[in-house]
Each structure stands twice: as structure tokens, then as C-alpha cells.
Amino acid sequence: MKNDAVNTILILMGLSQAVSAEPSPELVYNLKGTIVKIHTVTTTGGQGSGSGFVAAENLVATNCHVLGNAIGVNVAARGETYTPVGVRADWKHDVCLLRFEYLPLKPATFSDSEKLTYETATFSVGFPGGAAKPLTTTGKIKALYALDDSHVIRTSASFQMGASGSPLFDDQGRVIGMNTFKSPGANGYFYNVPAKWIKAAMVLPETDKIIKTASPFWDAPLEKRPYWMQVVLPMQAERWQELLAIASDWKKQAPDDPEATYYLALAQQHLGKLQEAQANFRITLAANPHHTSSILALARIARDQDNQSELRDFSKMLSALDNETLESLNLESLKHEPPESAGQSGQ
Numbered sequence: 001m002k003n004d005a006v007n008t009i010l011i012l013m014g015l016s017q018a019v020s021a022e023p024s025p026e027l028v029y030n031l032k033g034t035i036v037k038i039h040t041v042t043t044t045g046g047q048g049s050g051s052g053f054v055a056a057e058n059l060v061a062t063n064c065h066v067l068g069n070a071i072g073v074n075v076a077a078r079g080e081t082y083t084p085v086g087v088r089a090d091w092k093h094d095v096c097l098l099r100f101e102y103l104p105l106k107p108a109t110f111s112d113s114e115k116l117t118y119e120t121a122t123f124s125v126g127f128p129g130g131a132a133k134p135l136t137t138t139g140k141i142k143a144l145y146a147l148d149d150s151h152v153i154r155t156s157a158s159f160q161m162g163a164s165g166s167p168l169f170d171d172q173g174r175v176i177g178m179n180t181f182k183s184p185g186a187n188g189y190f191y192n193v194p195a196k197w198i199k200a201a202m203v204l205p206e207t208d209k210i211i212k213t214a215s216p217f218w219d220a221p222l223e224k225r226p227y228w229m230q231v232v233l234p235m236q237a238e239r240w241q242e243l244l245a246i247a248s249d250w251k252k253q254a255p256d257d258p259e260a261t262y263y264l265a266l267a268q269q270h271l272g273k274l275q276e277a278q279a280n281f282r283i284t285l286a287a288n289p290h291h292t293s294s295i296l297a298l299a300r301i302a303r304d305q306d307n308q309s310e311l312r313d314f315s316k317m318l319s320a321l322d323n324e325t326l327e328s329l330n331l332e333s334l335k336h337e338p339p340e341s342a343g344q345s346g347q
Contacts (some may be wrong), residue, residue, distance in 0.1 A: 023123050027173045028136050033078075034108040035134045037127045038062055038165065041072035051126035051134075051165040053175070054107045055097065061198050062165030063180050064089055064096040065219075067210050073098065077105055088204040093148070093193055094180055094216035095201045108167055110195050111174040116141055116153065118290035119321045124179055124192075126166025128159055137163075140322070142292075143189075145228040145259060147217070152228075153177045153192040168192045181218045183232045191218070227253070231263045243267040258287040262294055269297060277301070292322050299329055 038060075040048040050066030052075060060075055067073060067087070074081045075098065084098035123138040139157025153168065159179045168177035177192035222230060227250035234243040244267035250260040265280030278301060284294040299314035318326040 022138060023136070023169070023171065023173065028123075028125065031108065031125055031167075031169065031173050032134050033106055035125050035167070036060055036075040036077040036105070037134075038066055038073065038075050039081075040067060040070035042069045043071055044069075049127065049130045049162055051163055051179070052098070053125075053165070053167040053178075054103065054105045055110075055175075055198055056107050056202060058100045058103045059088075059107075059202060060084070060098045060100070060103070061167075061178065061201075062096055062098065063094045063178065063193075064091050064212070065094055065181075065216060066165050067096055067098075068212060070210055073210070086206040086208055087210055088201055088206050089210075089213070090197060090201045090204060091212060091214040092217055093197045093201075094218070095178070095193060095197045097198075097201050097204075099206060108175050109173070110199060111170055111176045114150065114194070114196055116144055116151065116176060118142065118144065118288060119292060121171045122155055122157065122168055122176070123171075124157060124159065124163070124166045124168045126159070126163040126179060128161075128163035128166075130162040139190075143228075143259060145226065146254070146257060147226055150194040150196040152226075153194060154189050155192060156190075158182075158190055181216075183229065185233070185236050187236060189232060228259055235263070235266065238270070240267050240270040244271060256287075258284045258291060261287070262291065265294070266297065269301070274301060290321060292318060292325050295321070296325055296329060300332070303329075303333055 034054045036052045036054070038050040038052050042048060050062055052060045052062035055061040074083045082100050082103055084100050086099040088097040088099070118141055120141045122141060123136055125134050125136050128135055137157045137159060139155040141153055142156050143154040144151040145154065153176065155168065159166065163179050166179040167175045168179060170176050175195050177194050178198060180191055180193045182188040182190045218225065218229065227246060230246050231243055234246065243263060247260060247264040247267055251264050254260050261280050262284045265277045265284065268280065269277035278298065281294045281298050284291050295314050295317050299311055299318065302310035302314060315326060315329065318329065
């Protein structure tokens with residue numbers, strides 16, 4: 001890439017995105033007052049737990065799957081327990097609101113913007129693994145996937161059972177989403193439903209019983225799930241021809257979606273179609289200057305082609321966005337360097 005193009009992309013990225021600052025202890029302390037632990041009793045007599053947060057006066061948001069098969073629900077916060085009197089549910093989007101007669105907890109604040117950016121710092125507070133006290137995890141937005149009228153958020157912060165329903169905050173402590181599900185496998189992706197769906201669920205009709213009316217979109221048969229879910233397993237298993245087929249269908253359905261273009265390029269790269277792959281990685285990057293996966297892919301190609309100028313350019317871009325990704329590239333590059341000859345090492 002030419003230097004002026006790199007500089008333009010760096011300006012568009014905004015160097016303030018480079019630092020993923022930890023939230024202040026004071027901010028986290030204040031937010032913990034909005035977090036609740038959810039306990040359920042199931043139809044089989046078992047027990048379950050999850051996380052939730054106060055989304056509005058007397059309303060607690062959580063995932064509907066936390067409440068699935070429950071015949072009894074209560075929430076705990078600051079040593080007290082509370083029993084809901086109603087539920088508002090959007091089962092398709094996995095968003096449920098529990099209503100209480102009197103809940104003496106302060107609601108969280110929602111972000112007033114739907115415009116999220118890749119590599120923006122985020123954090124969540126919840127009860128992963130059924131922890132006794134709320135725990136904080138940090139990460140960055142790694143991808144935004146268009147679905148219905150909003151975007152599902154993928155972050156680099158992992159979560160486990162018990163954290164479903166945890167709020168996802170921006171660096172100012174405003175709710176932008178909710179921890180919801182992960183993809184299968186050891187290196188799974190972690191997804192959050194958007195704040196827009198939570199706010200929309202607040203005005204849904206209320207029932208006094210938990211009645212499942214649909215399965216969440218992420219639990220549909222594989223072929224009916226969004227394309228951005230279908231590509232994960234073939235990518236992780238390195239089934240590149242299968243990935244190419246799925247990404248091609250995705251690209252036909254959503255020709256302007258940068259993520260569709262990225263996965264198409266990734267498949268092309270590993271199938272030896274480097275010229276096509278490079279072109280599509282660049283298209284993705286032009287549409288989204290914060291797309292670190294495309295920058296990393298282009299950096300790897302530049303390294304393998306011994307194009308030191310482009311490698312420096314892409315490394316500079318990574319340093320402005322995600323130092324961890326840059327460090328992984330540098331470690332890979334060290335492994336690619338040929339060992340010194342005996343004569344050189346003896347000098």
C-alpha cells in the first residue's frame with residue numbers, strides 16, 4: 001500500500017482506539033449496583049443461575065435462555081432476593097425483561113448511539129461460573145454482524161456459563177449489549193445481543209408466566225443460522241472449500257457486507273488464490289479501516305512475499321489498533337526467519 005493510503009486509514013481509525021484501558025475501580029463499583037444474579041428452579045427440580053442487570057425502574061434484563069424451563073425465578077443483589085411478578089420476552093433475540101413490584105436498585109445507563117466501531121474497548125460485569133460476587137472482564141469489539149434491525153457484537157472478552165445476561169459496557173459504563181452465546185470449540189467466538197433489542201423488549205406485552213414461544217436465532221439448525229455463524233466451524237477446521245461456498249453465498253446475499261467479503265478472501269487465501277484474496281481483503285479494509293483481521297491477513301501475505309514496505313505499513317496500522325495482534329504477527333515473523341549460518345553465529 002502507498003504511504004498516503006496508510007496515513008488516511010490511520011486517521012480514519014483514530015489513534016485513541018489503540019489503547020484498551022481498564023475501567024476505573026470507581027466506575028466498576030458504581031456499576032455493580034446495577035448487576036443481579038439470577039437463580040432458577042427448573043421443571044425437573046434442578047437449579048440454574050445466570051446474570052442480569054437493572055435496565056429500567058423495576059425491570060431486570062437477562063437472556064431468555066437463562067429462564068428456559070424455569071418454574072421459579074428470583075434475583076439476588078447486595079444480600080437481598082427479589083421475586084419477579086411479570087416477564088416481557090423476545091425469545092427470537094434471546095432478550096427477556098423481568099418486572100418487579102419494587103426493586104430498590106439503580107438502573108444502568110444505555111448508550112444513546114447504535115454506531116459502534118471495531119476495536120473499541122468494552123467490559124462486562126456478571127457472574128461467570130456462578131461466582132459469588134460479580135466479576136469484571138475486558139476486551140474489544142472484534143466484529144459487528146448485521147441481523148434484523150441491528151448488529152450482534154463479537155468481543156475478545158470470553159465468558160462462560162453463569163455470565164449469560166451480563167451487560168456489555170462501553171468505556172464510559174454505558175450499556176451497548178448483553179453477553180449471550182459463544183460458538184462451539186476451544187477457540188470459540190463470544191457474542192452479545194445489542195442494546196437496541198433490550199430497549200425494544202421493554203415495551204413488549206407482559207405475561208405472569210415464563211412461556212417459551214420460539215428458539216433463539218443462534219440455536220436454529222446450522223443451515224438456518226446467519227452466515228456469520230455458519231462460517232466459524234469450517235474456518236476453525238480449515239475446511240477452506242466449504243468456507244468458500246458459504247462465504248460466496250453470503251456475498252451474493254449481502255454484497256456490501258465487509259464480513260462476507262473478509263471470509264471470502266480468507267478462503268481464497270488458503271486455497272492459493274492470492275490475487276483475489278488480496279483484492280477482497282483490501283475491499284474489506286476500505287469499507288472498515290478498523291478491520292484488524294484483514295490487516296493481519298494482508299501483513300502475512302506481504303511477509304510471505306518478502307514485501308517489507310507493505311509489511312511495515314500494515315504493522316503500523318496494527319500498532320494503532322491492537323498491539324496483541326501485532327505481537328502475534330511479530331512472533332510468527334520470527335519463526336519464519338531462517339537460522340543464522342554456523343559461520344555467522346561464530347563471528
